[in-house]
Amino acid sequence: MxxxxxxxxxxxxxxxxxxxxxxxxxxxxxxDRYAALKQRIRAIYESHRGRYGYRRITAVIRQAGTPVNHKLVRRLMLQLGLKSLVRAKKYRSWRGMVGCVAPNLLNRQFKAERLNQKWVTDVTEFNVKGQKLY
Known part of the structure; x- marks a missing residue:
């Protein structure tokens, strides 16, 4: 035109x-003024099989003698579509004596003289993908 x-x-x-x-x-x-840095970030990311996030990649680049800001590395990783793998948390149900413990009213006397005289229940909690299942 x-x-x-x-x-x-x-x-x-x-x-x-x-x-x-x-x-x-x-x-x-x-x-692109960050082309060389992007190649370095991708190489470090792939050499560690995706387990390094922006903090560790920043540390590796700094150890090599190149001053770089972690925010820049994070931004470039987002542009490249690189996300570190996050380990799944180990299931730990025991958290100590949390809350109040109900008194032991039955004292292991589970036999009842008539129906509906003694009722007991138990709840098990599982943490699946960050959500609580009972």
Missing amino acids: RQHHPLSILLNVAGLARSTFYYQQKVLLAG
Whole structure:
């Protein structure tokens, strides 16, 4: 369209400033300034089979002598679609004496003289995928 119409008219119709047009043109020609860092992040991520998150990857890059911010590594990992594998938490049901313990009224005397005289129950809790199942 620039061959047929002057740039100022096209920008006026689009509602853009001339500086915006030239800025975007410069950005497109400049390329990716973090391309080398992205390759390094991907290489570290793959060499550790996806088990390293942004904190550990940042530490590895810093140990190699390149100063880098953890927020930049995190942002680049999000752009690359890299997420570390998170280990499943081990099931631990015992948390000590939490809450009040009910008194032992039956004292292991489970025999009843008539129906519906003694009732007992038990509840088991499982943590499955972060949710409680009973």
